[in-house]
Amino acid sequence: MARFGMVIDSAKCVGCMDCVVACKTENGVPEGFNRDWIEYEVQGKYPSLHMEIRSERCNHCNNPPCVYCCPTGASHVHDLGGVVLITHNVCIGCKACIASCPYDARFIHSDGYADKCTFCIHRVEKGLDPACVSVCPTRCMSFGDLEDPNSEVTRLLQSRNHHALMPEAGTKPCILYLV
Amino acid sequence: MNPVSRRKFLKISAATISVAAAGSAIVKGAEALGNKSGKQVKGVQKIPTYCDICFWKCGAIAYVNDGKLWKIEGNPDDPLSRGRLCPRGTGGVGAHYDPDRLKSPLIRRNERGREEWVEVTWDEAFTHIADKLQKIKEQYGPEAVALFAHGIGGNFFKHTLKAFGTPNIAAPSFAQCRGPRDVGFRLTFGEDVSSPERTDIKNSGCIVLIGSHLGENMHNSQVQEFAEAVGNGASIIVVDPRFSVAASKAKFYLPIKPGTDLALLLAWMNVIVREGLYDKDYVQKYGFGFEQFAVELTLYTPEWAYPETGIEPELIRLTAREMARYRPATLVHPGRHVTWYGDDAQRSRAIALLNALLGSWGRKGGFFYPVSMDVPGYPYPAYPKPQKVNVDNPDNKYPFAHEAITTGIRDATISGKPYPVKGWFVYATNLIHALPNEAETIKAIQNLDLLVVVDVIPSEIAGWADVVLPESVYLERYDDINVEWFRDPFVALRQPVVESPHEQKPNWWMAKKLAEKLGLGAFYPWKDIEEYINHRLTAAGLSFDELKKKGILQGSKQPNYFDEGVPAEFSTPSGKIEFYSLQLAKAGFDPVPKYNRPSPGPPGSFRLLYGRSPVHSFSRTQSNHILMDMTAENEVWINADVARRMELKTGDYIRLKNQDDILSNKVKVKATERIRPDCVYMVHGFGHNSRGLKYAFQKGASDAQLLTRYVTDPLMGGTGMNVNFVTIEAEASHG
Amino acid sequence: MIQELTTTRHNELIDPVLHIWGWQIPVYLFLGGLVAGIMVISGYLVLKGQYKKNVFSCFYLPQISLILLSAGMLALFLDLEHKLFVWRLYTTFKIASPMSWGAWILVIIYPVLLLNTLIRIPVRFQNVIPPFDRLSAFINKHPLLIKNIGIANMLMGTLLGMYTGVLLSSLGARPLWNSAMLWMLFLVSGLSSAAAFVHLITDDTYERELLAKADNAFLTLELFVFGGFISGLLTSSRVHIQAIRLLLDGSYAAYFWVFVIGMGVVIPLSIQLLAVNHKIKHSPVAPMLVIAGGLILRFVIVFAGQESHWTSGWIR
Known part of the structure; x- marks a missing residue:
C-alpha cells in the first residue's frame, strides 16, 4: 500500500506563494479561500534571527481526526495512497472536521461543503505531481510514497533532519519539513 | 544594451538551430483560440506563449478549457522559466478576468485627473491623437513628443514615434531602477549587467546580496538559481537593514545602517587587497590602474567602516575572507532596483570592482557572457533624423547616462528647456x-497639449490622460518575438491564447493604425504582426509554425565563460577592467569610488525603505483578483521594540507622514523583529487612488506618494529615492 | 520560543481565529443539555409515581421536552452549511463520530419521550390521534412498562447530556475541550438547568421543594466539576494551560466569572440554600439565573474553545 506524502525543504522555500496560486487555478478554489498557504516562523532578537518558511496544507494524516469525527463518511481515506478526501454530496457542512483539525486546514467552500487540499488526486492518478509541487520555482517540494524505500521523499527523509507540524497532536502528519 | 563585440562573436546561423528538447506536450497552436463568435473548442488546449506580468518574459503554456482560460504553467523548453513560472505568472489568469480592465478607448471630457471620460471608437481616438500630434509637430517640431514605455510591448510604439521624428524615448527602468548599476559596470568592465541579469547564481559558491531581496523580488530564473545554490550549500552573505527572506538563508547577515553600503564595500575591498586575497593573476592580466586603486583603498579599514555601517570589523573581515575563499565562484550581486541614495552608480561601480578583485566576471559562478540568436530586425525604411538632440540630458549634464532619463524629460516638460515638450505617450508604465x-x-502633465496612455488597467497615469487606449492583456495578443540574451540562445513567441473580452486591442495594431493616421503608413509595410514575425523568423531560417507549436526555439549551446573560450575583451577606454577610471577622473568624478555619509533624517523619523512582493509587479497587478487574494494590501514593517514603545501592534492601521507633510493612505502595521529600528519598510505598488481600480482602490499605502524627495546621481541622472523620512500617525478608525 | 508566526492563510470563519460555530451550536448544546436534564427528572418523577397525581409536570414535561429538543435540532440544522444533504446522517453509522452517535441517539430519544408523553395525555390532546390514545391506554394497563419508560427516560437523558459534552471533547484540536470532565460538566449543568426549569414551572409543591433541593445538589456538584475541569487543564500541557486561561484570566474571564460562575451558580445556589431552609421564599430569580448561566456556559465554552489552539492560541 502506498502512503503519499510531501517532503518540503524549508531551507529552499522563499515563501513566494506560487504553490498557493497554482492550487487556486488548478482546483478553482474560490476567491477568499486557501487550500494551502505560507507560514513564517521567526525566532530570536534582531539581528540574531532564525526564520523558517513553510508551505502548508492538509497533512493527510495517518491518524486523521477529521475522518473519525465525520458523521456521514464524507471525509474519508482514499484507497490510493491514504489521501484524505471529502465527498461533496455526502457532506452536511456540520464543521466538526474543521474543529477537529489542529492545522486548520479545512474551510467551508462557498457551495457549502467542507473543502481542503486533495493532494491533487486527479493529477496524481495520472502520474503527475500535485499542482503546488509541479510549479514551485525553488523546487523545494517533493511528493511521493513515504513507504517506498526507493522514493525521492524517503531518500530525502533519510538524508536530512526534518520535522512534522504539531506531532504532539498525535495526528501522524504526512507532510514533513526538511531543516 | 548588449556588448557589441559579443554580438559579433556569437551570431548563430540558422543552420545551427537545434530542435528544442523533445517531449513537449504542446500540440495545438493558435487554432485553439477561444472565440467570441461562439465557436469554442471543446476540451483542454495548451497554447505556448511568454509571460508579461513582469519584464522577465518567461516561457509559459496557457491551458484553455472549453474555450475559457484555465491556468498557466511554465514552458519546460524555456531557459528562463525552466518549466516553472513565478506566482505572478501562474496568477496571470487573473489579468484576463480582471473586471476593472479598460474596455474601450476613452477621451477626457473634463479637467485632467478628474477621470471623467467619453467612450469613443478606435477611429475617433486615433483621429483625435493624430490631429493633436500634427499640431504639436507644426508648432514645436516632432521632438516635442516623448514616449515612456516599459517592456517589449513598447517596441511598436517606439517604432511609430521614431518614424514621427522624436528621439525622446525613455523608460523608468533606467533612471528609476537599474541604470546606476549598468553605468557602474560599464565603467568597470565596459558592459552592462543587462536584463535578465548575467549572474551565474546556480554555480556560485558564495553569493553576496546587498539590499537585493531575491525570493521576495521574484525574478524567476534568479530565484530558481538562488534556491538551487542554497540547496548546493552555497555560502550566502546578506546585507540589508531588513531581515529579508534571503537573509534567512544566509550564513552571514549584516544588519547595515541604511545608506552606508559603499563604506562596507570599500572596507571589504580594503581587507581583500591588504590580506592579498584577491585573484592576482586575473587582476594582473585584465586589470587597469590597480596600484592607484589599492592606494586609494588604504584608508578604508574595517575599523573605519564600523561606525559608519554598524557592522563589526571582525564580521567585515570574516565575510571578506569568506568571499575570497570561494572566488572566482563568488558573486557579489549587482542588484536591480539600485536608485537609493544618489551615489548609486559609484556604489554599483564598487560592487563591480569587488567582483573584479574576486575575478568573478566572465567566470563560472560569477558573471557569465550571455548569448543570443541572430534574428534580424524587420527591414524598415530609415527614420527621419531628429533636428534636435535628446531633451532629457541637456549639455550632457549626466555624462554617463547611456539611456534617456525619464525625470529629465519631466524636467524639460516643466521648464520648456532646452525645448518644449508638449506631447507624452505612456505605454504600460504607471508614471x-x-x-x-x-x-x-502632475505639473509636467499640466504643461502638455496631449497625454496618451496605453494600458490594460485604469492606472493613476491613465486617470490623468487626455486619451486612454485600452490594450489587450498579453494572453490575448501577439507581441514582438523575444530574441533573448541569456545563458543559451533562444527565441520566444507571445501569441494569443484567448480573445479580448471587449474593445481592447494589441499594441502593434494601435501603433500601426496611428502611424497610418499620421501618414506614416510606409513604416508599416506588413499587413499584420503575423506577417511581421514570419518575415523576421524566415530571415533567420526559423519556422513560424514550429514556434507557434513550441513557443520556444533554442539555438545550440555557446560558450559563456572565459574558460570556455569567450575572449576576454572589455569595451572600456583602456580595453581592460578599470580599477582606476580615467574617464571618470576626466569628467570630474572620483576615479575610485569615495564614501559620503548619508544625511540623517529629522529626529524621531524613520527612513522609508521599499521593496517587492513576490505576488505583485510594480503597481500593475493590484486589480488581478488571484494575486490580490494572495496579498491584498501592503504593511508597514516597524521594528517590534519601536512598535511596543509606540503602542502599536500588528494589524493596527496607521498613516505615514513624510518630511514634506504628505500623508499616506491608511496602512497596516507589521510589528516585527525583522527590521532595524531606524527605518520602516513597505512593499511598492499599493495604495491606488485611481477610481477606475475599484478592487484595488485605497488598499494599502503608496510608497511612491511619500517619495517627494530624491537625490540625482551626478554620473547618470538616476533618482536616489531612499532619502525620504516618515513619522507614524495614529489612524482613528481601526479596521 | 516562537516570537512571530505569520500566515498568509485567510479563510473565512477560520482566520484569524476559528469561529465556525456561532449561536446555533451553543443553543443546541444548551437545549440538548436542558432536555437531557428534564428527561432524567421526568423519568425519576415517573418512577416516583407523580403521574398518578396528575400534576403539571407529568402532563407537560415530556411535551415541553419534545418541543425544546426540536428547537435544539432546528438550531443545529440552521448551523449546517450543506443543509440539503442532512439526510446523509441516516445513511450510515460512524462508530468513531460522536455526531453520528448523536444523530442516532435522537432516533431513540424521540420515541422514548413520546412514550413518556403518552403516560398522561393532556385533556386538550386526547382523542386527537386515536392510535396514541390506544397506546396510552395500553401503557396505563402495565405499571411495569411505565416504570421502564421512567428508567428509559433517565437513561437516555443521561446519554444525551453526556453526548453534548463528548461532542466537543472528542475534537482534539481544541485544547479547551480536551477534558474528560466536559461531559460531566455539561451533564450536571443540564441537570441543574432542568431542575431550575421544573422548579420554575411546576404547580406541585412537593416537586418544587424536591427540585430546589436537587438543584442545590447539582449546583454544588457543578462547582466541583468546574474545579476538576479547571485544575485538569491547568495541570496539563502548555496548550491546555493557555486554553483554560482564556476563561481564568483571558478574553473570556469576565463572562466566565461573572455570568457563568457568579450569576449562574454561586448566587442562585446561595439564594436557594436560603429558600430551602425557609429563610426566604422561593422566587423565580434563582432558577432563571441558573438557566441563563447554563446557556452562557455553552456560549463561553464553544467560543473560547474555538479560540484555543495547539500552536498559537497565545500568539495570534
Whole structure:
C-alpha cells in the first residue's frame, strides 16, 4: 500500500506563494479561500534571527481526526495512497472536521461543503505531481510514497533532519519539513 | 544594451538551430483560440506563449478549457522559466478576468485627473491623437513628443514615434531602477549587467546580496538559481537593514545602517587587497590602474567602516575572507532596483570592482557572457533624423547616462528647456507610481497639449490622460518575438491564447493604425504582426509554425565563460577592467569610488525603505483578483521594540507622514523583529487612488506618494529615492 | 520560543481565529443539555409515581421536552452549511463520530419521550390521534412498562447530556475541550438547568421543594466539576494551560466569572440554600439565573474553545 506524502525543504522555500496560486487555478478554489498557504516562523532578537518558511496544507494524516469525527463518511481515506478526501454530496457542512483539525486546514467552500487540499488526486492518478509541487520555482517540494524505500521523499527523509507540524497532536502528519 | 563585440562573436546561423528538447506536450497552436463568435473548442488546449506580468518574459503554456482560460504553467523548453513560472505568472489568469480592465478607448471630457471620460471608437481616438500630434509637430517640431514605455510591448510604439521624428524615448527602468548599476559596470568592465541579469547564481559558491531581496523580488530564473545554490550549500552573505527572506538563508547577515553600503564595500575591498586575497593573476592580466586603486583603498579599514555601517570589523573581515575563499565562484550581486541614495552608480561601480578583485566576471559562478540568436530586425525604411538632440540630458549634464532619463524629460516638460515638450505617450508604465515626486509629474502633465496612455488597467497615469487606449492583456495578443540574451540562445513567441473580452486591442495594431493616421503608413509595410514575425523568423531560417507549436526555439549551446573560450575583451577606454577610471577622473568624478555619509533624517523619523512582493509587479497587478487574494494590501514593517514603545501592534492601521507633510493612505502595521529600528519598510505598488481600480482602490499605502524627495546621481541622472523620512500617525478608525 | 508566526492563510470563519460555530451550536448544546436534564427528572418523577397525581409536570414535561429538543435540532440544522444533504446522517453509522452517535441517539430519544408523553395525555390532546390514545391506554394497563419508560427516560437523558459534552471533547484540536470532565460538566449543568426549569414551572409543591433541593445538589456538584475541569487543564500541557486561561484570566474571564460562575451558580445556589431552609421564599430569580448561566456556559465554552489552539492560541 502506498502512503503519499510531501517532503518540503524549508531551507529552499522563499515563501513566494506560487504553490498557493497554482492550487487556486488548478482546483478553482474560490476567491477568499486557501487550500494551502505560507507560514513564517521567526525566532530570536534582531539581528540574531532564525526564520523558517513553510508551505502548508492538509497533512493527510495517518491518524486523521477529521475522518473519525465525520458523521456521514464524507471525509474519508482514499484507497490510493491514504489521501484524505471529502465527498461533496455526502457532506452536511456540520464543521466538526474543521474543529477537529489542529492545522486548520479545512474551510467551508462557498457551495457549502467542507473543502481542503486533495493532494491533487486527479493529477496524481495520472502520474503527475500535485499542482503546488509541479510549479514551485525553488523546487523545494517533493511528493511521493513515504513507504517506498526507493522514493525521492524517503531518500530525502533519510538524508536530512526534518520535522512534522504539531506531532504532539498525535495526528501522524504526512507532510514533513526538511531543516 | 548588449556588448557589441559579443554580438559579433556569437551570431548563430540558422543552420545551427537545434530542435528544442523533445517531449513537449504542446500540440495545438493558435487554432485553439477561444472565440467570441461562439465557436469554442471543446476540451483542454495548451497554447505556448511568454509571460508579461513582469519584464522577465518567461516561457509559459496557457491551458484553455472549453474555450475559457484555465491556468498557466511554465514552458519546460524555456531557459528562463525552466518549466516553472513565478506566482505572478501562474496568477496571470487573473489579468484576463480582471473586471476593472479598460474596455474601450476613452477621451477626457473634463479637467485632467478628474477621470471623467467619453467612450469613443478606435477611429475617433486615433483621429483625435493624430490631429493633436500634427499640431504639436507644426508648432514645436516632432521632438516635442516623448514616449515612456516599459517592456517589449513598447517596441511598436517606439517604432511609430521614431518614424514621427522624436528621439525622446525613455523608460523608468533606467533612471528609476537599474541604470546606476549598468553605468557602474560599464565603467568597470565596459558592459552592462543587462536584463535578465548575467549572474551565474546556480554555480556560485558564495553569493553576496546587498539590499537585493531575491525570493521576495521574484525574478524567476534568479530565484530558481538562488534556491538551487542554497540547496548546493552555497555560502550566502546578506546585507540589508531588513531581515529579508534571503537573509534567512544566509550564513552571514549584516544588519547595515541604511545608506552606508559603499563604506562596507570599500572596507571589504580594503581587507581583500591588504590580506592579498584577491585573484592576482586575473587582476594582473585584465586589470587597469590597480596600484592607484589599492592606494586609494588604504584608508578604508574595517575599523573605519564600523561606525559608519554598524557592522563589526571582525564580521567585515570574516565575510571578506569568506568571499575570497570561494572566488572566482563568488558573486557579489549587482542588484536591480539600485536608485537609493544618489551615489548609486559609484556604489554599483564598487560592487563591480569587488567582483573584479574576486575575478568573478566572465567566470563560472560569477558573471557569465550571455548569448543570443541572430534574428534580424524587420527591414524598415530609415527614420527621419531628429533636428534636435535628446531633451532629457541637456549639455550632457549626466555624462554617463547611456539611456534617456525619464525625470529629465519631466524636467524639460516643466521648464520648456532646452525645448518644449508638449506631447507624452505612456505605454504600460504607471508614471505616478514609478517616478518620485508625484507633484512634479502632475505639473509636467499640466504643461502638455496631449497625454496618451496605453494600458490594460485604469492606472493613476491613465486617470490623468487626455486619451486612454485600452490594450489587450498579453494572453490575448501577439507581441514582438523575444530574441533573448541569456545563458543559451533562444527565441520566444507571445501569441494569443484567448480573445479580448471587449474593445481592447494589441499594441502593434494601435501603433500601426496611428502611424497610418499620421501618414506614416510606409513604416508599416506588413499587413499584420503575423506577417511581421514570419518575415523576421524566415530571415533567420526559423519556422513560424514550429514556434507557434513550441513557443520556444533554442539555438545550440555557446560558450559563456572565459574558460570556455569567450575572449576576454572589455569595451572600456583602456580595453581592460578599470580599477582606476580615467574617464571618470576626466569628467570630474572620483576615479575610485569615495564614501559620503548619508544625511540623517529629522529626529524621531524613520527612513522609508521599499521593496517587492513576490505576488505583485510594480503597481500593475493590484486589480488581478488571484494575486490580490494572495496579498491584498501592503504593511508597514516597524521594528517590534519601536512598535511596543509606540503602542502599536500588528494589524493596527496607521498613516505615514513624510518630511514634506504628505500623508499616506491608511496602512497596516507589521510589528516585527525583522527590521532595524531606524527605518520602516513597505512593499511598492499599493495604495491606488485611481477610481477606475475599484478592487484595488485605497488598499494599502503608496510608497511612491511619500517619495517627494530624491537625490540625482551626478554620473547618470538616476533618482536616489531612499532619502525620504516618515513619522507614524495614529489612524482613528481601526479596521 | 516562537516570537512571530505569520500566515498568509485567510479563510473565512477560520482566520484569524476559528469561529465556525456561532449561536446555533451553543443553543443546541444548551437545549440538548436542558432536555437531557428534564428527561432524567421526568423519568425519576415517573418512577416516583407523580403521574398518578396528575400534576403539571407529568402532563407537560415530556411535551415541553419534545418541543425544546426540536428547537435544539432546528438550531443545529440552521448551523449546517450543506443543509440539503442532512439526510446523509441516516445513511450510515460512524462508530468513531460522536455526531453520528448523536444523530442516532435522537432516533431513540424521540420515541422514548413520546412514550413518556403518552403516560398522561393532556385533556386538550386526547382523542386527537386515536392510535396514541390506544397506546396510552395500553401503557396505563402495565405499571411495569411505565416504570421502564421512567428508567428509559433517565437513561437516555443521561446519554444525551453526556453526548453534548463528548461532542466537543472528542475534537482534539481544541485544547479547551480536551477534558474528560466536559461531559460531566455539561451533564450536571443540564441537570441543574432542568431542575431550575421544573422548579420554575411546576404547580406541585412537593416537586418544587424536591427540585430546589436537587438543584442545590447539582449546583454544588457543578462547582466541583468546574474545579476538576479547571485544575485538569491547568495541570496539563502548555496548550491546555493557555486554553483554560482564556476563561481564568483571558478574553473570556469576565463572562466566565461573572455570568457563568457568579450569576449562574454561586448566587442562585446561595439564594436557594436560603429558600430551602425557609429563610426566604422561593422566587423565580434563582432558577432563571441558573438557566441563563447554563446557556452562557455553552456560549463561553464553544467560543473560547474555538479560540484555543495547539500552536498559537497565545500568539495570534
